[in-house]
Amino acid sequence: MKKLFIVRHAKSSWKDLSRGDHDRVLNSRGKRDAPLMAELLTNKYPEPEFWVSSSAARAKETANYFLKAYGRESTDLIIDRSLYHASVSSLISVVHRIDEQTGSAIVFGHNPGLTDLVDRLCYFAAGHMPTCAIAVVESDAEFWANFEDGNCSLRQFLYPKNNLPQLYG
DSSP states (O other): OEEEEEEEOOOBOOOOTTSOGGGOOBOHHHHHHHHHHHHHHHHHSOOOSEEEEOSSHHHHHHHHHHHHHTTOOGGGOEEOGGGTTOOHHHHHHHHHTSOTTOOEEEEEEOTTHHHHHHHHHHTOOOOOOOTTOEEEEEEOOSSGGGOOTTOSEEEEEEOHHHHOHHHHO
16 A cells, blocks of 8 residues: 655745745745644654655745654755646656655645646546645555556545634634
């Protein structure tokens, strides 16, 4: 059984217009939601074995909150520029390259690619992955290269407005 955690970056800021899209950082809501969603994941699932993120500042910043929640170092995070606004086929290619000895992985990235990935792997019409959403995907596939259309199950779909009632009541 392989488990894939698909995480969309937390809410980012458009305030500083001097920053390009790639360099946008989290806003106050993103900085509030990311550690809480990370804590929620640590309470539900063991630590992922493989960590990879888009090179965008907001994705790396989100990933670092999750790393901290699991007691991991930022050096444990692989930065993959191909994840920045990746298409679903590019995302599947990244999944297929995960070492076969790895049982679980976590990927941090962007929409629309992440929503499309969940929809394609699980035949699930998520519609839209909100910021800081986590899709927990499982497959009986023996190899990551066998993660294909519809052979995965969506075990959980977590997102701040649904899973943080203390903030979004």
